Protein backbone atom coordinates (compact mmCIF):
# COMPACT_ATOMS: atom_id res chain seq x y z
CA UNK A 1 0.00 0.00 0.00
CA UNK A 2 1.05 3.61 -0.37
CA UNK A 3 2.85 5.02 2.64
CA UNK A 4 2.62 8.51 4.02
CA UNK A 5 3.85 10.43 7.04
CA UNK A 6 2.58 13.52 8.84
CA UNK A 7 5.12 16.34 8.91
CA UNK A 8 4.51 16.63 12.66
CA UNK A 9 6.29 13.28 13.09
CA UNK A 10 9.65 14.62 11.94
CA UNK A 11 11.99 17.36 13.14
CA UNK A 12 13.25 20.35 11.21
CA UNK A 13 11.94 22.77 8.62
CA UNK A 14 9.23 21.70 6.20
CA UNK A 15 11.88 21.26 3.51
CA UNK A 16 13.96 19.02 5.75
CA UNK A 17 10.89 16.97 6.61
CA UNK A 18 9.94 16.51 2.97
CA UNK A 19 13.48 15.52 2.05
CA UNK A 20 13.69 12.98 4.89
CA UNK A 21 10.29 11.48 4.00
CA UNK A 22 11.28 11.13 0.37
CA UNK A 23 14.69 9.62 1.10
CA UNK A 24 13.11 7.03 3.39
CA UNK A 25 10.82 5.93 0.57
CA UNK A 26 7.49 7.46 1.57
CA UNK A 27 4.99 8.08 -1.21
CA UNK A 28 3.27 11.02 0.43
CA UNK A 29 2.93 13.37 3.39
CA UNK A 30 0.26 14.92 5.56
CA UNK A 31 1.06 18.59 5.89
CA UNK A 32 0.49 19.88 9.36
CA UNK A 33 -0.72 23.46 9.31
CA UNK A 34 2.01 24.81 11.60
CA UNK A 35 4.71 23.47 9.29
CA UNK A 36 3.18 25.36 6.42
CA UNK A 37 2.71 28.57 8.41
CA UNK A 38 6.35 28.54 9.49
CA UNK A 39 7.72 27.82 6.04
CA UNK A 40 9.21 30.57 3.89
CA UNK A 41 8.00 28.68 0.81
CA UNK A 42 4.74 29.58 -0.90
CA UNK A 43 2.12 26.84 -1.20
CA UNK A 44 3.02 26.55 -4.90
CA UNK A 45 6.69 26.13 -4.03
CA UNK A 46 5.85 23.49 -1.43
CA UNK A 47 3.76 21.67 -4.00
CA UNK A 48 6.64 21.78 -6.50
CA UNK A 49 9.20 20.69 -3.91
CA UNK A 50 7.06 17.72 -2.89
CA UNK A 51 6.53 16.76 -6.53
CA UNK A 52 10.27 16.99 -7.24
CA UNK A 53 10.85 14.64 -4.32
CA UNK A 54 8.26 12.21 -5.62
CA UNK A 55 5.83 12.93 -2.80
CA UNK A 56 2.10 13.57 -3.00
CA UNK A 57 0.45 15.77 -0.40
CA UNK A 58 -2.18 13.37 0.84
CA UNK A 59 -3.76 15.44 3.60
CA UNK A 60 -3.87 18.94 4.98
CA UNK A 61 -4.57 19.18 8.69
CA UNK A 62 -6.08 19.95 11.04
CA UNK A 63 -9.25 21.98 10.93
CA UNK A 64 -10.64 22.25 14.43
CA UNK A 65 -13.82 23.15 16.26
CA UNK A 66 -16.02 23.31 13.20
CA UNK A 67 -19.21 21.42 13.98
CA UNK A 68 -22.25 21.53 16.27
CA UNK A 69 -21.84 25.23 17.05
CA UNK A 70 -24.34 28.15 17.06
CA UNK A 71 -25.24 29.51 13.57
CA UNK A 72 -23.13 32.67 13.73
CA UNK A 73 -20.13 30.72 14.87
CA UNK A 74 -20.63 28.23 12.07
CA UNK A 75 -20.76 30.99 9.42
CA UNK A 76 -17.37 32.17 10.70
CA UNK A 77 -16.09 28.59 10.50
CA UNK A 78 -17.22 28.27 6.89
CA UNK A 79 -15.38 31.48 6.00
CA UNK A 80 -12.25 30.11 7.63
CA UNK A 81 -12.73 26.79 5.84
CA UNK A 82 -13.08 28.44 2.44
CA UNK A 83 -9.70 30.09 2.93
CA UNK A 84 -8.16 26.71 3.63
CA UNK A 85 -9.88 25.05 0.65
CA UNK A 86 -8.27 27.67 -1.62
CA UNK A 87 -4.94 27.05 0.04
CA UNK A 88 -5.38 23.31 -0.55
CA UNK A 89 -5.89 23.95 -4.24
CA UNK A 90 -2.60 25.85 -4.34
CA UNK A 91 -0.92 22.99 -2.47
CA UNK A 92 -2.44 20.40 -4.73
CA UNK A 93 -4.04 18.35 -1.98
CA UNK A 94 -7.62 17.20 -2.01
CA UNK A 95 -8.35 16.01 1.52
CA UNK A 96 -8.62 18.02 4.71
CA UNK A 97 -8.85 16.56 8.17
CA UNK A 98 -11.47 17.96 10.53
CA UNK A 99 -11.10 16.75 14.08
CA UNK A 100 -14.05 16.51 16.39
CA UNK A 101 -14.67 19.69 18.32
CA UNK A 102 -13.20 20.32 21.75
CA UNK A 103 -14.86 23.74 21.96
CA UNK A 104 -17.12 24.61 24.90
CA UNK A 105 -19.43 26.16 22.27
CA UNK A 106 -20.09 22.75 20.70
CA UNK A 107 -23.49 21.23 21.45
CA UNK A 108 -24.14 17.58 22.18
CA UNK A 109 -26.31 17.40 19.08
CA UNK A 110 -25.51 14.85 16.38
CA UNK A 111 -28.19 16.18 14.02
CA UNK A 112 -26.65 19.65 14.16
CA UNK A 113 -23.14 18.26 13.71
CA UNK A 114 -24.31 16.27 10.67
CA UNK A 115 -26.09 19.21 9.14
CA UNK A 116 -23.12 21.54 9.54
CA UNK A 117 -20.62 18.95 8.26
CA UNK A 118 -22.92 18.47 5.26
CA UNK A 119 -22.69 22.20 4.52
CA UNK A 120 -18.93 22.16 5.01
CA UNK A 121 -18.65 19.22 2.59
CA UNK A 122 -20.82 21.00 0.02
CA UNK A 123 -18.47 23.98 0.17
CA UNK A 124 -15.46 21.66 -0.05
CA UNK A 125 -16.94 20.00 -3.11
CA UNK A 126 -17.25 23.38 -4.83
CA UNK A 127 -13.49 23.67 -4.42
CA UNK A 128 -12.82 20.14 -5.55
CA UNK A 129 -11.76 18.89 -2.13
CA UNK A 130 -13.17 16.54 0.48
CA UNK A 131 -13.45 16.43 4.24
CA UNK A 132 -12.30 13.59 6.52
CA UNK A 133 -13.90 13.79 9.96
CA UNK A 134 -11.87 12.27 12.81
CA UNK A 135 -12.91 11.59 16.40
CA UNK A 136 -10.30 12.86 18.85
CA UNK A 137 -10.21 10.64 21.90
CA UNK A 138 -10.77 13.79 23.99
CA UNK A 139 -13.39 15.35 21.71
CA UNK A 140 -16.03 17.25 23.66
CA UNK A 141 -19.00 15.21 22.48
CA UNK A 142 -17.57 12.98 19.76
CA UNK A 143 -14.69 10.87 20.97
CA UNK A 144 -15.12 7.45 19.32
CA UNK A 145 -14.74 6.39 15.71
CA UNK A 146 -18.18 4.81 15.54
CA UNK A 147 -19.81 8.02 16.77
CA UNK A 148 -17.91 10.06 14.15
CA UNK A 149 -19.01 7.58 11.49
CA UNK A 150 -22.68 7.79 12.56
CA UNK A 151 -22.52 11.57 12.07
CA UNK A 152 -20.79 11.22 8.67
CA UNK A 153 -23.40 8.68 7.60
CA UNK A 154 -26.25 10.92 8.74
CA UNK A 155 -24.71 13.90 6.92
CA UNK A 156 -24.80 11.83 3.72
CA UNK A 157 -22.56 13.95 1.51
CA UNK A 158 -20.18 12.43 -1.05
CA UNK A 159 -17.41 14.89 -0.13
CA UNK A 160 -17.60 13.88 3.53
CA UNK A 161 -15.98 10.73 4.91
CA UNK A 162 -14.20 9.68 8.05
CA UNK A 163 -10.55 9.60 9.09
CA UNK A 164 -9.56 6.72 11.33
CA UNK A 165 -6.64 7.17 13.70
CA UNK A 166 -5.37 4.04 15.42
CA UNK A 167 -4.27 5.97 18.49
CA UNK A 168 -7.67 7.52 19.24
CA UNK A 169 -9.42 4.22 18.64
CA UNK A 170 -7.12 1.93 20.60
CA UNK A 171 -6.27 4.37 23.39
CA UNK A 172 -9.94 4.50 24.36
CA UNK A 173 -10.23 0.74 24.22
CA UNK A 174 -12.83 0.84 21.41
CA UNK A 175 -13.36 -2.45 19.58
CA UNK A 176 -11.92 -1.90 16.09
CA UNK A 177 -14.00 -4.74 14.65
CA UNK A 178 -16.82 -2.28 13.97
CA UNK A 179 -14.61 -0.59 11.39
CA UNK A 180 -15.63 -3.36 9.02
CA UNK A 181 -19.18 -1.93 9.07
CA UNK A 182 -17.96 1.29 7.45
CA UNK A 183 -17.96 1.21 3.63
CA UNK A 184 -14.30 1.35 2.51
CA UNK A 185 -14.87 4.31 0.21
CA UNK A 186 -16.15 6.35 3.18
CA UNK A 187 -12.88 5.86 5.02
CA UNK A 188 -11.13 8.82 3.48
CA UNK A 189 -7.92 8.47 5.45
CA UNK A 190 -6.09 6.20 7.89
CA UNK A 191 -3.61 7.56 10.41
CA UNK A 192 -1.41 5.15 12.32
CA UNK A 193 0.41 5.50 15.59
CA UNK A 194 1.31 3.17 18.40
CA UNK A 195 2.03 4.15 22.01
CA UNK A 196 3.54 2.53 25.08
CA UNK A 197 0.83 1.46 27.51
CA UNK A 198 0.70 4.05 30.26
CA UNK A 199 -1.90 5.20 32.74
CA UNK A 200 -2.24 8.87 31.97
CA UNK A 201 -4.49 11.56 30.55
CA UNK A 202 -5.22 10.56 26.95
CA UNK A 203 -4.47 14.00 25.47
CA UNK A 204 -1.03 14.14 27.09
CA UNK A 205 -0.43 10.53 26.10
CA UNK A 206 -1.30 11.32 22.48
CA UNK A 207 0.62 14.57 22.18
CA UNK A 208 3.87 13.37 23.76
CA UNK A 209 4.21 9.59 23.68
CA UNK A 210 2.95 8.28 20.37
CA UNK A 211 5.45 6.11 18.56
CA UNK A 212 5.68 4.15 15.33
CA UNK A 213 3.69 0.90 14.99
CA UNK A 214 5.52 -1.94 16.68
CA UNK A 215 7.28 0.32 19.16
CA UNK A 216 4.45 0.49 21.67
CA UNK A 217 1.77 -1.73 23.14
CA UNK A 218 -1.28 -1.09 20.93
CA UNK A 219 -2.52 -3.68 18.43
CA UNK A 220 -2.12 -1.48 15.37
CA UNK A 221 -1.79 -4.52 13.10
CA UNK A 222 -5.15 -5.90 14.17
CA UNK A 223 -6.76 -2.54 13.51
CA UNK A 224 -5.20 -2.30 10.05
CA UNK A 225 -6.61 -5.72 9.16
CA UNK A 226 -10.12 -4.47 9.95
CA UNK A 227 -9.57 -1.33 7.88
CA UNK A 228 -8.38 -3.40 4.91
CA UNK A 229 -11.34 -5.76 5.33
CA UNK A 230 -13.60 -2.71 5.18
CA UNK A 231 -12.19 -2.03 1.70
CA UNK A 232 -9.93 0.94 2.42
CA UNK A 233 -7.43 1.58 -0.37
CA UNK A 234 -5.84 4.89 0.69
CA UNK A 235 -2.39 5.33 2.19
CA UNK A 236 -1.08 4.01 5.48
CA UNK A 237 -0.08 7.27 7.10
CA UNK A 238 1.97 7.73 10.22
CA UNK A 239 0.88 10.52 12.53
CA UNK A 240 3.17 10.45 15.52
CA UNK A 241 3.40 13.20 18.09
CA UNK A 242 6.50 12.39 20.10
CA UNK A 243 8.76 14.68 22.12
CA UNK A 244 11.87 12.67 21.30
CA UNK A 245 11.27 12.37 17.55
CA UNK A 246 10.71 16.14 17.46
CA UNK A 247 14.35 16.51 18.50
CA UNK A 248 15.98 13.61 16.69
CA UNK A 249 17.42 13.89 13.18
CA UNK A 250 14.63 13.68 10.62
CA UNK A 251 16.58 11.35 8.31
CA UNK A 252 16.98 8.33 10.64
CA UNK A 253 13.53 8.94 12.15
CA UNK A 254 11.94 8.75 8.71
CA UNK A 255 13.78 5.48 7.99
CA UNK A 256 12.65 4.10 11.36
CA UNK A 257 9.10 5.17 10.44
CA UNK A 258 9.19 3.53 7.03
CA UNK A 259 10.63 0.36 8.58
CA UNK A 260 7.69 0.24 10.98
CA UNK A 261 5.31 0.28 8.01
CA UNK A 262 7.15 -2.53 6.22
CA UNK A 263 6.74 -4.59 9.39
CA UNK A 264 3.17 -3.61 9.89
CA UNK A 265 2.35 -4.69 6.35
CA UNK A 266 4.22 -7.94 6.89
CA UNK A 267 2.30 -8.61 10.10
CA UNK A 268 -1.03 -7.70 8.48
CA UNK A 269 -0.29 -10.01 5.54
CA UNK A 270 -0.20 -7.17 2.98
CA UNK A 271 3.52 -7.48 2.16
CA UNK A 272 6.08 -10.26 2.34
CA UNK A 273 9.66 -9.06 2.80
CA UNK A 274 12.30 -11.82 3.09
CA UNK A 275 11.61 -13.82 6.27
CA UNK A 276 13.26 -12.99 9.56
CA UNK A 277 16.30 -15.12 10.45
CA UNK A 278 16.93 -15.58 14.15
CA UNK A 279 20.60 -15.60 15.09
CA UNK A 280 21.84 -18.67 16.93
CA UNK A 281 24.75 -17.21 18.86
CA UNK A 282 27.39 -14.54 19.12
CA UNK A 283 30.29 -15.35 16.80
CA UNK A 284 32.46 -12.50 18.04
CA UNK A 285 32.61 -9.02 19.47
CA UNK A 286 35.07 -6.67 17.81
CA UNK A 287 36.88 -3.94 19.68
CA UNK A 288 38.84 -1.16 18.08
CA UNK A 289 41.66 0.49 19.91
CA UNK A 290 44.34 3.04 19.06
CA UNK A 291 46.87 0.81 20.78
CA UNK A 292 46.46 -2.82 21.71
CA UNK A 293 48.51 -2.70 24.94
CA UNK A 294 45.89 -1.91 27.60
CA UNK A 295 43.25 -4.15 26.16
CA UNK A 296 45.67 -7.06 25.82
CA UNK A 297 46.39 -6.92 29.53
CA UNK A 298 42.69 -6.78 30.31
CA UNK A 299 41.74 -9.65 27.99
CA UNK A 300 44.63 -11.74 29.25
CA UNK A 301 43.61 -11.21 32.88
CA UNK A 302 40.06 -12.26 31.97
CA UNK A 303 41.41 -15.61 30.78
CA UNK A 304 41.23 -15.02 27.03
CA UNK A 305 44.20 -15.98 24.89
CA UNK A 306 45.44 -14.47 21.65
CA UNK A 307 44.96 -17.38 19.26
CA UNK A 308 45.09 -16.00 15.74
CA UNK A 309 45.85 -13.00 13.63
CA UNK A 310 44.02 -11.75 10.54
CA UNK A 311 45.89 -12.59 7.36
CA UNK A 312 45.75 -9.08 5.92
CA UNK A 313 44.59 -6.63 8.56
CA UNK A 314 45.75 -5.51 12.02
CA UNK A 315 43.17 -7.66 13.77
CA UNK A 316 43.83 -10.24 16.47
CA UNK A 317 41.50 -12.96 17.65
CA UNK A 318 41.33 -13.47 21.40
CA UNK A 319 39.50 -16.50 22.57
CA UNK A 320 38.49 -18.76 25.42
CA UNK A 321 36.02 -21.50 24.67
CA UNK A 322 33.37 -19.97 22.42
CA UNK A 323 34.06 -16.45 23.70
CA UNK A 324 35.75 -14.67 20.82
CA UNK A 325 36.91 -11.08 20.87
CA UNK A 326 38.55 -9.42 17.88
CA UNK A 327 40.89 -6.57 18.58
CA UNK A 328 41.50 -4.19 15.70
CA UNK A 329 44.28 -1.69 16.10
CA UNK A 330 43.25 1.48 14.37
CA UNK A 331 45.25 4.55 15.33
CA UNK A 332 42.84 6.76 13.40
CA UNK A 333 39.69 5.92 15.36
CA UNK A 334 41.19 7.01 18.64
CA UNK A 335 38.55 9.50 19.79
CA UNK A 336 36.94 6.95 22.10
CA UNK A 337 40.01 4.95 22.99
CA UNK A 338 38.69 1.42 23.23
CA UNK A 339 35.25 0.91 21.68
CA UNK A 340 33.05 -1.95 20.62
CA UNK A 341 32.81 -1.45 16.87
CA UNK A 342 31.21 -4.62 15.60
CA UNK A 343 29.34 -7.72 16.54
CA UNK A 344 29.31 -11.00 14.65
CA UNK A 345 25.99 -12.80 14.94
CA UNK A 346 25.99 -16.49 14.18
CA UNK A 347 23.31 -16.91 11.58
CA UNK A 348 21.72 -20.11 10.25
CA UNK A 349 21.63 -18.41 6.83
CA UNK A 350 23.84 -15.32 6.68
CA UNK A 351 22.81 -14.38 3.13
CA UNK A 352 19.11 -14.59 3.99
CA UNK A 353 19.69 -12.55 7.16
CA UNK A 354 21.41 -9.87 5.10
CA UNK A 355 18.59 -9.85 2.54
CA UNK A 356 16.08 -9.42 5.34
CA UNK A 357 18.08 -6.57 6.84
CA UNK A 358 18.35 -4.80 3.53
CA UNK A 359 14.64 -5.07 2.81
CA UNK A 360 14.02 -3.48 6.21
CA UNK A 361 16.13 -0.48 5.28
CA UNK A 362 19.10 -1.32 7.47
CA UNK A 363 22.13 0.59 6.22
CA UNK A 364 24.17 -2.04 4.39
CA UNK A 365 27.90 -1.54 4.90
CA UNK A 366 30.44 -1.89 2.16
CA UNK A 367 32.40 -5.10 2.58
CA UNK A 368 35.78 -4.18 3.95
CA UNK A 369 37.73 -7.22 2.91
CA UNK A 370 40.63 -8.41 0.85
CA UNK A 371 39.85 -10.62 -2.17
CA UNK A 372 40.78 -13.80 -0.29
CA UNK A 373 38.67 -12.99 2.80
CA UNK A 374 35.41 -14.75 3.54
CA UNK A 375 32.47 -12.68 2.24
CA UNK A 376 30.69 -11.12 5.20
CA UNK A 377 27.56 -9.02 5.00
CA UNK A 378 27.16 -6.30 7.58
CA UNK A 379 24.67 -3.58 8.48
CA UNK A 380 24.96 -0.63 10.84
CA UNK A 381 22.79 -0.66 13.96
CA UNK A 382 21.32 2.67 15.11
CA UNK A 383 24.21 3.15 17.55
CA UNK A 384 26.73 2.70 14.73
CA UNK A 385 27.83 -0.79 15.81
CA UNK A 386 28.42 -2.93 12.74
CA UNK A 387 26.49 -6.18 12.75
CA UNK A 388 27.98 -9.05 10.75
CA UNK A 389 25.90 -12.04 9.74
CA UNK A 390 28.31 -14.92 9.92
CA UNK A 391 29.02 -18.61 10.28
CA UNK A 392 31.77 -20.09 12.42
CA UNK A 393 33.21 -23.35 11.11
CA UNK A 394 30.00 -24.49 9.48
CA UNK A 395 29.91 -26.75 6.44
CA UNK A 396 29.08 -25.06 3.16
CA UNK A 397 29.17 -21.49 4.47
CA UNK A 398 31.93 -18.90 4.23
CA UNK A 399 33.92 -19.16 7.46
CA UNK A 400 35.17 -15.89 8.90
CA UNK A 401 37.73 -17.79 10.99
CA UNK A 402 39.62 -18.82 7.88
CA UNK A 403 40.64 -15.19 7.47
CA UNK A 404 42.76 -15.70 10.58
CA UNK A 405 46.06 -17.52 10.79
CA UNK A 406 46.61 -19.39 14.07
CA UNK A 407 49.45 -18.05 16.19
CA UNK A 408 52.18 -20.62 16.75
CA UNK A 409 52.19 -20.62 20.51
CA UNK A 410 48.45 -20.55 20.91
CA UNK A 411 46.40 -23.50 22.14
CA UNK A 412 44.10 -24.98 19.52
CA UNK A 413 40.87 -23.07 19.30
CA UNK A 414 38.18 -24.60 21.50
CA UNK A 415 40.61 -27.19 22.91
CA UNK A 416 40.25 -27.72 26.66
CA UNK A 417 42.63 -25.31 28.29
CA UNK A 418 45.14 -26.54 30.81
CA UNK A 419 44.11 -25.72 34.33
CA UNK A 420 45.91 -24.24 37.22
CA UNK A 421 49.23 -22.97 35.98
CA UNK A 422 49.87 -19.38 36.88
CA UNK A 423 48.60 -16.98 34.21
CA UNK A 424 46.99 -19.72 32.18
CA UNK A 425 43.24 -20.00 31.95
CA UNK A 426 41.80 -22.61 34.21
CA UNK A 427 38.28 -24.01 34.50
CA UNK A 428 37.07 -20.53 35.42
CA UNK A 429 38.03 -19.13 32.02
CA UNK A 430 35.24 -17.63 29.91
CA UNK A 431 33.03 -20.09 28.09
CA UNK A 432 31.17 -17.73 25.76
CA UNK A 433 29.80 -14.23 25.49
CA UNK A 434 26.86 -14.18 27.88
CA UNK A 435 25.50 -10.81 26.80
CA UNK A 436 26.38 -7.40 25.53
CA UNK A 437 25.09 -4.15 26.93
CA UNK A 438 25.13 -1.33 24.43
CA UNK A 439 24.11 2.19 25.29
CA UNK A 440 22.09 3.78 22.53
CA UNK A 441 21.94 7.40 21.49
CA UNK A 442 19.22 8.81 23.79
CA UNK A 443 16.86 9.72 20.97
CA UNK A 444 17.12 6.34 19.21
CA UNK A 445 16.02 3.95 21.92
CA UNK A 446 12.69 2.95 20.37
CA UNK A 447 14.31 2.76 16.97
CA UNK A 448 17.02 0.49 18.37
CA UNK A 449 14.50 -1.89 19.93
CA UNK A 450 12.54 -2.11 16.67
CA UNK A 451 15.76 -2.56 14.67
CA UNK A 452 17.04 -5.40 16.83
CA UNK A 453 13.68 -7.13 16.79
CA UNK A 454 12.91 -6.88 13.15
CA UNK A 455 16.19 -6.51 11.31
CA UNK A 456 18.13 -8.91 13.52
CA UNK A 457 15.32 -11.27 14.48
CA UNK A 458 15.68 -10.85 18.26
CA UNK A 459 12.87 -10.73 20.83
CA UNK A 460 12.46 -7.65 23.02
CA UNK A 461 11.93 -8.15 26.75
CA UNK A 462 10.36 -5.71 29.22
CA UNK A 463 12.00 -2.33 29.78
CA UNK A 464 13.53 -1.67 33.19
CA UNK A 465 14.53 1.62 34.77
CA UNK A 466 17.78 1.77 36.69
CA UNK A 467 18.80 4.63 38.98
CA UNK A 468 22.13 6.19 38.10
CA UNK A 469 23.52 8.79 40.52
CA UNK A 470 23.28 11.36 37.72
CA UNK A 471 20.05 10.34 36.04
CA UNK A 472 17.84 7.43 35.16
CA UNK A 473 18.95 4.66 32.86
CA UNK A 474 16.44 2.71 30.83
CA UNK A 475 17.34 -0.75 29.69
CA UNK A 476 15.63 -3.26 27.46
CA UNK A 477 17.07 -6.62 26.54
CA UNK A 478 16.61 -8.30 23.17
CA UNK A 479 17.35 -12.02 23.02
CA UNK A 480 17.06 -15.03 20.78
CA UNK A 481 14.95 -18.03 21.72
CA UNK A 482 17.53 -20.01 23.68
CA UNK A 483 19.26 -17.00 25.26
CA UNK A 484 22.53 -17.56 23.39
CA UNK A 485 22.21 -14.01 22.03
CA UNK A 486 21.39 -11.39 24.62
CA UNK A 487 21.83 -7.70 24.03
CA UNK A 488 20.78 -5.21 26.69
CA UNK A 489 19.98 -1.91 24.99
CA UNK A 490 20.25 1.08 27.28
CA UNK A 491 19.83 4.80 27.24
CA UNK A 492 22.08 6.74 29.50
CA UNK A 493 21.54 9.59 31.88
CA UNK A 494 22.17 12.20 29.25
CA UNK A 495 23.78 12.82 25.90
CA UNK A 496 27.03 14.14 27.35
CA UNK A 497 27.37 11.65 30.13
CA UNK A 498 29.90 8.82 30.11
CA UNK A 499 27.22 6.39 31.24
CA UNK A 500 25.38 7.44 28.09
CA UNK A 501 28.18 5.98 25.97
CA UNK A 502 29.26 2.85 27.83
CA UNK A 503 29.45 -0.52 26.09
CA UNK A 504 29.98 -3.71 27.97
CA UNK A 505 30.75 -7.30 27.22
CA UNK A 506 29.69 -9.95 29.70
CA UNK A 507 31.52 -13.27 29.56
CA UNK A 508 30.03 -16.42 31.00
CA UNK A 509 32.01 -18.61 33.39
CA UNK A 510 30.97 -21.57 35.49
CA UNK A 511 33.04 -20.47 38.47
CA UNK A 512 32.93 -16.74 39.02
CA UNK A 513 34.78 -16.93 42.34
CA UNK A 514 37.74 -18.68 40.76
CA UNK A 515 37.52 -16.30 37.79
CA UNK A 516 37.63 -13.25 40.09
CA UNK A 517 40.63 -14.67 41.94
CA UNK A 518 42.47 -15.46 38.70
CA UNK A 519 41.63 -12.02 37.34
CA UNK A 520 43.13 -10.27 40.36
CA UNK A 521 46.11 -12.54 40.44
CA UNK A 522 46.83 -11.73 36.81
CA UNK A 523 46.87 -8.03 37.68
CA UNK A 524 43.31 -7.21 36.57
CA UNK A 525 41.56 -4.30 38.24
CA UNK A 526 38.00 -5.12 39.26
CA UNK A 527 35.39 -2.48 39.97
CA UNK A 528 35.36 -1.87 43.74
CA UNK A 529 31.97 -2.40 45.36
CA UNK A 530 31.06 -0.41 48.49
CA UNK A 531 30.80 -2.34 51.80
CA UNK A 532 27.23 -1.06 52.30
CA UNK A 533 26.20 -3.24 49.39
CA UNK A 534 27.36 -6.37 51.22
CA UNK A 535 25.65 -5.36 54.45
CA UNK A 536 22.42 -5.11 52.51
CA UNK A 537 23.09 -8.43 50.74
CA UNK A 538 23.48 -10.19 54.07
CA UNK A 539 20.12 -8.77 55.13
CA UNK A 540 18.36 -9.90 51.95
CA UNK A 541 19.73 -13.40 51.53
CA UNK A 542 20.96 -16.23 53.71
CA UNK A 543 24.40 -17.39 52.75
CA UNK A 544 26.56 -20.34 53.71
CA UNK A 545 29.26 -19.43 56.25
CA UNK A 546 32.02 -17.44 54.53
CA UNK A 547 30.14 -17.04 51.24
CA UNK A 548 29.21 -13.37 51.61
CA UNK A 549 32.74 -12.59 52.82
CA UNK A 550 34.14 -14.10 49.62
CA UNK A 551 31.88 -11.90 47.52
CA UNK A 552 32.87 -8.85 49.55
CA UNK A 553 36.56 -9.65 49.21
CA UNK A 554 36.34 -10.13 45.44
CA UNK A 555 33.79 -7.44 44.53
CA UNK A 556 31.27 -10.04 43.37
CA UNK A 557 27.64 -8.94 43.11
CA UNK A 558 24.75 -11.28 43.73
CA UNK A 559 21.17 -11.56 42.53
CA UNK A 560 18.47 -14.19 42.55
CA UNK A 561 15.20 -14.64 40.66
CA UNK A 562 12.56 -17.37 40.73
CA UNK A 563 14.75 -19.50 38.46
CA UNK A 564 18.19 -19.25 39.95
CA UNK A 565 21.20 -17.31 41.09
CA UNK A 566 23.38 -14.75 39.33
CA UNK A 567 26.88 -13.80 40.46
CA UNK A 568 29.01 -11.32 38.60
CA UNK A 569 31.85 -8.83 38.80
CA UNK A 570 32.97 -5.94 36.63
CA UNK A 571 36.31 -4.79 35.37
CA UNK A 572 37.52 -1.21 35.23
CA UNK A 573 36.46 0.74 32.15
CA UNK A 574 38.90 1.25 29.29
CA UNK A 575 37.77 3.84 26.77
CA UNK A 576 34.05 3.17 26.38
CA UNK A 577 34.28 -0.50 27.27
CA UNK A 578 34.17 -2.60 30.39
CA UNK A 579 33.82 -6.33 30.92
CA UNK A 580 31.76 -8.38 33.26
CA UNK A 581 32.21 -12.01 34.23
CA UNK A 582 28.96 -13.73 35.05
CA UNK A 583 27.88 -17.06 36.43
CA UNK A 584 24.25 -18.03 35.92
CA UNK A 585 22.95 -20.95 37.91
CA UNK A 586 19.59 -22.68 37.77
CA UNK A 587 18.29 -20.77 34.75
CA UNK A 588 18.50 -17.21 36.09
CA UNK A 589 17.11 -15.05 33.29
CA UNK A 590 18.04 -11.47 34.10
CA UNK A 591 21.09 -9.27 34.01
CA UNK A 592 21.49 -8.24 37.64
CA UNK A 593 19.42 -5.07 37.20
CA UNK A 594 19.08 -4.96 41.01
CA UNK A 595 22.80 -4.32 41.20
CA UNK A 596 23.07 -1.83 38.37
CA UNK A 597 22.67 1.32 40.51
CA UNK A 598 25.57 0.21 42.72
CA UNK A 599 27.66 -0.58 39.66
CA UNK A 600 26.87 2.77 38.05
CA UNK A 601 27.72 4.67 41.23
CA UNK A 602 30.99 2.77 41.57
CA UNK A 603 31.88 3.57 37.98
CA UNK A 604 31.10 7.24 38.45
CA UNK A 605 33.22 7.30 41.60
CA UNK A 606 36.24 6.14 39.62
CA UNK A 607 36.01 8.95 37.13
CA UNK A 608 38.57 11.71 37.53
CA UNK A 609 37.42 14.56 39.75
CA UNK A 610 34.66 12.57 41.51
CA UNK A 611 34.55 11.75 45.19
Ligand SMILES: O=C(O)c1ccc(O)c(O)c1
Nearest residue numbers: 062099134165206207239
Ligand atom coordinates in the same frame (compact mmCIF):
# COMPACT_ATOMS: atom_id res chain seq x y z
O1 LIG B 1 -3.67 16.35 19.09
C1 LIG B 1 -4.32 16.89 18.21
O2 LIG B 1 -4.81 18.01 18.30
C2 LIG B 1 -4.57 16.13 16.96
C3 LIG B 1 -4.73 16.77 15.75
C4 LIG B 1 -4.94 16.05 14.60
C5 LIG B 1 -5.00 14.67 14.63
O3 LIG B 1 -5.17 13.93 13.55
C6 LIG B 1 -4.83 14.04 15.84
O4 LIG B 1 -4.87 12.70 15.86
C7 LIG B 1 -4.61 14.73 16.99
Ligand SMILES: [Mg+2]
Nearest residue numbers: 134165191239
Ligand atom coordinates in the same frame (compact mmCIF):
# COMPACT_ATOMS: atom_id res chain seq x y z
MG1 LIG C 1 -5.06 11.83 13.98
